[in-house]
Amino acid sequence: MADHEATAHHHEHHHEDPQAHATRRAILQAAIGVSAGAAVLSTLWVGAGLVPREEKIPSKEPVAVGDVLVFATGPKAEQEITLDDLRAAQRERIPFIIAFPKSPENVVKKDLITNTIMVILADPAKMSPETRQHASPEGVLAYSAICKHLGCTVSLWQNDTWLCPCHGGRYDIYNQAKVVGGPVPAPVPQLPVKVEGGKVVVAGEFLGKPGADV
């Protein structure tokens, strides 16, 4: 009896209306397409969660006017840089100091890479007029320390030029960090500074965009 039924069913299927068959196929195909599309979209939706979330915290704020420069590294880390410190550095192999800005609320803004700053005491007579304009009268000069090439901290000094250890980029600190060697596509921006009570204080925004130029 079951056999009989199956045969009958098969028979019926065979003589089905071709129109109904095509409609059913179209509906099924549309359903498969919609499901596949929804699956792809929801995967992308979930995948978008891999993009890191930007957190707003005080230590990640960009450098601002009125910030005081503090040591970024070394035994004096997070202490305010004084004119005496800069004078002492002048006699070293590396004549500059790597600094972070500290806000008036005493937050060291060290969690934003582009807040890494190079500060040096240099002879104002050697500076170009534009450079001197944003330096302090004593000759305190500051630049973004993040190389425009691939984002290393420019940390070396050779033949009176500022040298990046990663790919040999060279900057002329007396002339708005003009690139004088290596593959660096642009100068690092200068940071206007002044000296107040022996401390180095930020006097203006970066004169360009800090960070690797990629």
Added chain:
Amino acid sequence: MYQWLDDRLSIGKLYAKAFRKAFPVHHSFFLGEITLFSFVTLVLTGIFLTLNYEPSIRPVSGSLSGGQEVPAAYYSILYIDSLPFGAVIRSLHHWAAHIMIAAAFLHMLRIHLTGAYKNPRELNWIVGVFLLVLAIITAFTGYALPFDNYALTATKIGYEIGAAAPWVGKLLSDILFAGELSPTNTQTIPRLFPIHVLWLPLALIALIGVHLTIMIKQKHTQPKYAEKVAPGKIVGVPLFPQQAAMMGILFLVYIAVTTFIAGAFLAHPVQAFGPPTANTPAVKPDWYFMWIYGILQIIPANWRFEFLGATFGPQFWGGILVPTVIILGALAIPFLDYSKEKQRYLELPSQHPFRTSFVVGMLMFYIMSTLAGYKVDLGLSNGLLWVLVFIVPIVTGVVCYIIMKAIYGKDWNREPEIKLIGKGSAADD
């Protein structure tokens, strides 16, 4: 016992089918196996490392850091180094990665020089190229894990090179490193860790499986001598027991030698670099990245333009374009140099002067761009390095071609002289 297992698993059939696979006997055929041994070593040492490593940069302090507050990842490396043989195992992990990439590269050279990538083995060549690239990426994702100043700086350069890819680079770099790579980004290590120890190794295992399956299915290309010994037949020793015995011995020798190297030359002493700071030490990449590092240094700074919101600067030319062109070139090789007939036997490099000269030229390019990595140290000028990196390899290739033509040119189409006892033909002279 054997009968019991055979009843259930048909070991006899498996033996007849798989374990009798013929392996040609030639020392250059062991390069792929050395690559595989390195991978096994990396997995084994990696298991030890993962069990002791803490993928976090929360600040911790303890006796190992002299009471100084350091990132937990960094501290756990100090801890691993303090375990019995811990430093040796970590060093072995480091050296095995170097050897794996070197052996894979040499294996690829052997395939290239003997034309083994030709029909029908194009597919396995492509899988092989992806395996090498994937191995290098896997090695790179492990760089940052010790979280010392050197490791972080080297990884930062990779982050920015990734970001130099037009349009999507920054997004992809941010996804891989969970945001900008910095000494204080707490999400980076928890993201890199599973990628390095789980997902990329799984991808490698899958690709290695495909590579070996295709190799077994298609059989090895036969060395040239096989054509003389037994034309039209597969010559070699069976996987079991002969080849397995050789592999076992080679693996033990491999472990012995690499462990000795690892112990004698302890790799990457994190204490010497210290935890990450805002300052950048002078870093040099590992040798397999040194050529990119060299090219990055000689690309002129003013080669830069913007197009539809994307920047095409020196970082793009050196860090993205050159490696991409070389990878695409490698993938194209079996389609540029193909044979209609199925390739049964390896070709002699001496009979293919153009291909051999091309490989020699490429090797010279690799050596010269590596030399460019020492531009600042050696005080080399950009003009000289451009000649060395882009002209010298071409000259080398041409000279190599001329020399090969002069030496092998006369009997161009003659078979290599392999005289077999009892088969010498009088018609030869």
